[in-house]
Amino acid sequence: MTTKQFLFLTTSVIASCLIVASPRASAEPDQPRIVRLAELEIDPAQLEACKAALKEEIEASIRIEPGVLTLYAVSVKDHPDQIRLFEIYRDQASYQAHLQSPHFKKYKSLTQHMVRSLTLVETEPLLLGSKPG
Amino acid sequence: MTTKQFLFLTTSVIASCLIVASPRASAEPDQPRIVRLAELEIDPAQLEACKAALKEEIEASIRIEPGVLTLYAVSVKDHPDQIRLFEIYRDQASYQAHLQSPHFKKYKSLTQHMVRSLTLVETEPLLLGSKPG
Numbered sequence: 001m002t003t004k005q006f007l008f009l010t011t012s013v014i015a016s017c018l019i020v021a022s023p024r025a026s027a028e029p030d031q032p033r034i035v036r037l038a039e040l041e042i043d044p045a046q047l048e049a050c051k052a053a054l055k056e057e058i059e060a061s062i063r064i065e066p067g068v069l070t071l072y073a074v075s076v077k078d079h080p081d082q083i084r085l086f087e088i089y090r091d092q093a094s095y096q097a098h099l100q101s102p103h104f105k106k107y108k109s110l111t112q113h114m115v116r117s118l119t120l121v122e123t124e125p126l127l128l129g130s131k132p133g
Numbered sequence: 134m135t136t137k138q139f140l141f142l143t144t145s146v147i148a149s150c151l152i153v154a155s156p157r158a159s160a161e162p163d164q165p166r167i168v169r170l171a172e173l174e175i176d177p178a179q180l181e182a183c184k185a186a187l188k189e190e191i192e193a194s195i196r197i198e199p200g201v202l203t204l205y206a207v208s209v210k211d212h213p214d215q216i217r218l219f220e221i222y223r224d225q226a227s228y229q230a231h232l233q234s235p236h237f238k239k240y241k242s243l244t245q246h247m248v249r250s251l252t253l254v255e256t257e258p259l260l261l262g263s264k265p266g
Contacts, residue, residue, distance in 0.1 A: 033266075035207050037217060055260045062262040070263040072219065074168050074256035084170060084256065086205065086219045090266060123207035123217065127188045129195040130203040130263075133166075133223060 033069075033128070034095045037121040038085040043114050047081055050114040054083070057107035065101060067094020088128070166202075166261070167222040170254040175214045176247050183247040187216070190240035198234060200227020221261070 042050045054073055061068040070088035075081075089095040098104055175183045187206055194201040203221035208214075222228040231237055 035205075037207075051259060058260050058262045062264055069266045072168075072261045072263070073259040074170075074261075075259060077255035077257055080257070083259070084254075088263070088266075121217075122210035124210055124213070126184060126206040126208060126216070127191050128205045128207075129191045130205070130221075131195055133202045133221075 032091070033125050034087075034089040034092055035123045035125045035128075036085075036087045036089075036095075037123060038087070039117075039119040039121070040083040040085070040115050041117040042081045042083060043116055044081045046114040050111050051083075053107050053110045053114075057103055060103035061098060061101065064103070065094070065098055067091065068098055088125075165224070166258055167220075167225055167228045168256045168258045168261070169218075169220045169222075169228075170256060171218040171220070172250075172252040172254070173216040173218070173248050174250040175216060176249055177214045179247040180214055183244050184216075186240050186243045186247075190236050193236035194231060194234065197236070198227070198231055200224065201231055221258075 058071040058073060061071055067090035068087075069090055070086065072086040073083060075083050089098065191204040191206060194204055200223035201220075202223055203219065205219040206216060208216050222231065
């Protein structure tokens with residue numbers, strides 16, 4: 001099965017989310033969700049390799065790390081070298097654990113010369129609404 | 134029950150998503166997911182009213198519209214007047230239907246003099262990964 005087929009098939013198992021983000025929307029009520037945005041500019045000559053590394057890192061993080069809840073990666077239309085990430089972690093400890101994970105460190109190492117610029121944006125969640133596709 | 138209590142309680146029913154955004158990740162395989170970002174700057178004097186209108190619009194859209202899959206709203210840390218939205222629609226028709234919905238039109242009307250600037254960013258999904266919180 002190709003990766004593309006895998007991705008297509010897995011869409012059939014999308015479950016879901018009603019809504020979420022009060023500041024106390026976590027297993028421990030005093031622990032707010034951590035939501036971060038990232039804006040990356042990629043060396044166009046290394047774009048495919050970078051996207052492959054990013055996809056591998058996202059798949060591993062969602063599969064392995066209980067506190068990594070959402071990693072959405074998109075590119076800006078007509079600017080494939082501009083990538084935006086939307087990230088939700090269960091709490092601060094989950095985010096810190098993610099930074100120390102082998103798959104994240106591998107991704108950072110692999111892409112260190114592919115990413116021309118990286119802007120990280122810390123946020124406060126207002127309302128995170130979603131449901132099954 | 135207050136809205137805050139409602140939001141807190143609903144976190145216990147989060148289901149979810151190993152997701153995925155292949156270009157063919159929809160009920161109709163030829164219809165790609167529509168993912169859009171929005172960057173808003175709000176008049177600080179009207180921030181609370183604007184946030185209330187936005188939350189009402191998100192709750193209604195997720196509840197009523199089958200093709201509105203995700204509406205995530207966050208503010209930039211230490212800049213509460215800067216709001217970012219991350220939006221996923223099932224397909225182009227769902228996005229167009231959303232623009233014509235009564236709750237979206239109400240939101241746009243209510244906030245037309247609250248939003249100082251609005252930047253819309255069209256995107257191409259690379260990989261949308263999430264799971265239950």
